[in-house]
Amino acid sequence: MKKILNIDRNKFGIGRLLLLLIVLQFISCESLYETFPKDELLEQDFWKNSNDVEAAVMTGYYDLRRLQDDLILFGLLRSDIIRPTRSEMIKWQKGVYSSRDKICDWSRWYKLILDMNVVLAKSEAVKALDAGFSDQKYNELIGEAKFLRAFAYFNLIRMWKNVPIVTEPSLTDQQDYFPAKSESPDQVFELIKADLDFATTHLPAEYKYEGDPELSKKMTRARATAGAAWALSSDVFLWLNEYENCIAACDHIVNSSLYVLLGGPYWWDIFDPQKGNTKESIFELNYEESFDHTDRHNSSRYSYSMEEWFKNYLRARPISVIWPQPDERIKTLTGSSWDVVRKHAGADWGGNQLIGTEFNPNWVIYRLPHILFNKLEAMNRLYGSAAINEINTTIYRMEQRSGVVNYELISGGVKNVEELILQYKLKETAFEGTRWFDLVRIGKRQWAENITGDENILVRSLVSIMNEEDQIFVRGILNNPEAWYFPIAKDEIDVNRNLVQNPFYQNN
Numbered sequence: 001m002k003k004i005l006n007i008d009r010n011k012f013g014i015g016r017l018l019l020l021l022i023v024l025q026f027i028s029c030e031s032l033y034e035t036f037p038k039d040e041l042l043e044q045d046f047w048k049n050s051n052d053v054e055a056a057v058m059t060g061y062y063d064l065r066r067l068q069d070d071l072i073l074f075g076l077l078r079s080d081i082i083r084p085t086r087s088e089m090i091k092w093q094k095g096v097y098s099s100r101d102k103i104c105d106w107s108r109w110y111k112l113i114l115d116m117n118v119v120l121a122k123s124e125a126v127k128a129l130d131a132g133f134s135d136q137k138y139n140e141l142i143g144e145a146k147f148l149r150a151f152a153y154f155n156l157i158r159m160w161k162n163v164p165i166v167t168e169p170s171l172t173d174q175q176d177y178f179p180a181k182s183e184s185p186d187q188v189f190e191l192i193k194a195d196l197d198f199a200t201t202h203l204p205a206e207y208k209y210e211g212d213p214e215l216s217k218k219m220t221r222a223r224a225t226a227g228a229a230w231a232l233s234s235d236v237f238l239w240l241n242e243y244e245n246c247i248a249a250c251d252h253i254v255n256s257s258l259y260v261l262l263g264g265p266y267w268w269d270i271f272d273p274q275k276g277n278t279k280e281s282i283f284e285l286n287y288e289e290s291f292d293h294t295d296r297h298n299s300s301r302y303s304y305s306m307e308e309w310f311k312n313y314l315r316a317r318p319i320s321v322i323w324p325q326p327d328e329r330i331k332t333l334t335g336s337s338w339d340v341v342r343k344h345a346g347a348d349w350g351g352n353q354l355i356g357t358e359f360n361p362n363w364v365i366y367r368l369p370h371i372l373f374n375k376l377e378a379m380n381r382l383y384g385s386a387a388i389n390e391i392n393t394t395i396y397r398m399e400q401r402s403g404v405v406n407y408e409l410i411s412g413g414v415k416n417v418e419e420l421i422l423q424y425k426l427k428e429t430a431f432e433g434t435r436w437f438d439l440v441r442i443g444k445r446q447w448a449e450n451i452t453g454d455e456n457i458l459v460r461s462l463v464s465i466m467n468e469e470d471q472i473f474v475r476g477i478l479n480n481p482e483a484w485y486f487p488i489a490k491d492e493i494d495v496n497r498n499l500v501q502n503p504f505y506q507n508n
Contacts, residue, residue: 047122050133053141056119060148061222063112065285068363072309073103074159075433080461081322081426083315083339094470095462095477099490099505106160106489112152116145117169139202146195147203147224151232153195157188158239158437161485161502165191192236199229205258221277221284227253228283231366234374239441243378250375253282259368264328264401271343273361282366310341310431317465322430328403332430341431364432369398373425380417391417395424402428418442419457440484447481458484480504 046052076082077093084090092103123142127133156163165188203226207219230252237246253259262269262280269275276284310316316339323330332343344361372394379387392409399407410420422438443458454460459478466474477483482504493499 047126049126049130050137050141053119053123053126053133053138056115056122057141057144057148059115060112060119060145061285063108063115064148064151065287067108067112068285070108070155071363071365071433072314074155075436076314076431077436078462079435079439080465081317081430081435083317083465084313085315086313089313094466094474095483097487097505099487099493099501104486104489106156106163106492109152109156110166113149113166114170116149116152117167119145120149121169140204143199143202143229144224147199147229147232150192150195150199150236153188153192154232154236154239157185157192158440159486160488161185161482162500163188164499167191189236189240193233196229196233196236199224200226200233200252203229205256218277218286221281222286224283227256227258228366231282231371234371238374238378241381241445243382246378247375247382250371250378253368253371254375259371261368261397261401264403267328267401268331270364270367271361276362276364280367280369281364282368282371284365284367285363287362310344314341315339316341316431322426325404325406327427329427329430343431369425369428370432370434372398373421373428376421377418380414380421384414388417391421395421398428399424415446415451422457443484444481453479 047056073089073092077084077089078095082093084093088101092101097104120142123138123145127138153163153165162184203224205226207216207223207225209215209219230249234246234249234253237243237249258279259282260279262278266278269278270280276286316322316333318339319330319333333339333341344363376387376391376394380391388411395410396407410417410424412420419442422442425438426435439458439461443456446452446456446458452459454463454475459475462478463471463475482502485502485504487502487505488499493501
């Protein structure tokens with residue numbers, strides 16, 4: 001059984017953690033702009049020492065776990081490798097959204113942001129109270145909070161494009177958090193990059209707990225590290241077409257010697273619910289039964305386990321779409337029709353279903369192949385044909401460990417190589433919540449180069465999976481890049497009249 005985040009219970013005590021959760025319910029609410037007065041009696045019992053600050057940071061991981069639904073839906077639902085079976089999800093895959101749809105609710109992401117804003121606002125005063133609160137520990141915890149805030153904003157901006165910036169906590173009922181408008185992406189990215197610059201500088205490479213190597217190993221993957229911050233930075237830089245910065249961020253990870261590609265026989269350890277936290281993993285959400293961290297990921301919007309997500313609601317597209325030739329990674333899928341995603345369904349490499357409270361697969365957010373593909377994509381854009389040998393050598397390593405015999409060398413112009421890199425990335429990282437973002441990132445890049453319509457990778461990929469009746473309709477939607485993003489929820493617009501609805505939905 002997984003033993004993760006028992007730091008909450010053993011070091012801080014359940015009582016103090018529960019107290020903290022109650023406090024945070026007063027000072028950071030579910031609705032983005034709604035505020036409540038703080039409870040002074042509760043406040044006076046907290047924020048006394050470094051343990052309190054660390055416990056407050058830990059709530060960020062609880063918030064992130066509550067976002068598991070979004071991590072699945074945002075990264076996969078509209079992609080070309082999923083067949084949703086539920087009517088509302090079929091509609092969403094076609095790009096049909098209403099501002100009343102629950103998928104458009106961003107409040108859980110802002111809950112994470114507001115909770116980390118509290119940490120950033122309160123920690124300096126605690127440092128003055130606790131003589132044992134070292135500068136190093138203080139900076140590490142601040143770096144952790146900033147990493148989590150940056151992760152939240154990066155996902156918000158990739159799904160809504162224009163979002164409000166909130167950097168102050170809601171500590172009293174006198175503060176006004178009604179931004180004049182939805183901020184431009186440039187302003188949000190300035191904050192993200194500033195947070196990540198601090199995080200990469202101050203976060204530890206590893207977490208070490210004396211006398212407990214197993215906890216040390218798990219925490220190094222389950223909490224933000226310098227490696228996790230560099231991984232997020234590489235995604236951000238690639239999204240912004242800052243290729244040199246992306247390569248540099250990837251090199252920090254590759255050259256650290258902390259992360260390695262597992263040999264083929266051990267590949268499934270990454271997703272085995274009894275293992276996880278491998279040396280290939282950089283950052284993942286861990287689950288533990290004793291803290292109710294099961295794969296029923298504490299969601300009030302959806303109550304399905306990850307097994308049910310991928311068995312009953314999000315089925316895989318035909319296997320030949322992803323793996324055109326025999327490949328060990330085909331074992332990612334299971335079932336008589338090969339369309340059930342086993343990576344996240346609590347199964348071992350032999351196909352044995354291990355569903356139960358003690359067998360909950362982690363959700364891997366970053367692992368080494370993700371970073372290697374980021375670097376190759378950036379190198380192709382920056383160096384063109386001069387990078388082709390390294391591109392082929394790197395991809396071949398991943399293909400070879402998966403049993404691929406007939407590797408076809410990549411060649412061609414930048415656009416062709418870019419799309420081939422993405423196809424190989426799909427084979428390695430299918431169903432890990434990146435496909436839609438990969439299509440949007442490259443799709444918007446191509447659109448800026450006047451590669452539109454069915455020539456654009458995003459439009460072409462999504463139209464290709466639709467039936468003939470839907471193709472014209474979906475093509476019409478996707479030929480407006482503003483439709484690649486969500487509308488702002490009606491409830492938010494009603495509460496804050498200064499918010500500006502995303503352009504595609506203003507007249508649709």
